[in-house]
Amino acid sequence: MxxxxxxxxxxxxxxxxxxxxxxxxxxxxxxxxxxxxxxxxxxxxxxxAPMQQAIAAPSAPAAAPAAPAAPAASSDDNSKYITIKSPMIGTFYRKPSPDKPVFVEVGSSIGKGDVLCVVEAMKLFNEIEAEVSGKIVKILVDDMSPVEFDQPLFLVDPS
Incomplete structure (x- = not known):
């Protein structure tokens, strides 16, 4: 399997x-x-069972589609943005805890290393940090949704 x-x-x-x-x-x-x-x-x-080799994860798993098919003009507009993707499989959370505010909103300015969200995998909450500085243009995943490895989470305008 x-x-x-x-x-x-x-x-x-x-x-x-x-x-x-x-x-x-x-x-x-x-x-x-x-x-x-x-x-x-x-x-x-x-x-x-003991004495068996672990199942190796595929070296390049297919990314799950981020959204339903969009017009070609929309994908051309998104080409100028940087996509921040999930580094793991898990559950996407926009807040550090239910009683806290969200990490970022659409329009938020972010810096490299800022925490954007949390992905929970096997009861471990992993902070996902920004790889670039810029402005959040779109949040592609709903709060508390399952995410796949390499699934797009955010679109960032680096300008």
């Missing part, structure tokens, strides 16, 4: 409304538990 199949299984379980699924195939055991709302996976365990 490869990484893409595991990701598809997690999406399927989270959309099905099932609370927990256990799957055992050969040396791999997977348990997926979802929240009652069925919005996103709560805990995912991937166990592999």
């Amino acid at each position: 490869d990484l893409k199949e595991i990701q598809n299984l997690i999406k399927f379980v989270s959309n099905s409304g099932v609370a927990e699924v256990k799957l055992e195939t050969g040396e791999i055991k997977i348990t997926i538990r979802t929240t009652l709302e069925g919005n996103s996976p709560d805990i995912t365990y991937v166990q592999q």
Whole structure:
């Protein structure tokens, strides 16, 4: 079972409304538990039997589409912007915690190293920092949404 199949299984379980699924195939055991709302996976365990090599992640996984198909003129306009992408699979959060304000809004000026969002993966909250200075033009992901590796998160105008 490869990484893409595991990701598809997690999406399927989270959309099905099932609370927990256990799957055992050969040396791999997977348990997926979802929240009652069925919005996103709560805990995912991937166990592999000892004496086996770990499943290698694909060297260049396909990026998930950021948005539905847009007119060609729109993509030409976006070519002058820098896209900040997710460095990992996880859940995208715009705030450090529910009672705090969002990190950035559309129109916010940012500097290199500023925290833009948090991506939670396996109960670890990873701050995503700006790679460039500029102005946030568009936020491409909704708060508390699952994101894929290399999925575009923000468009930044570097000028």
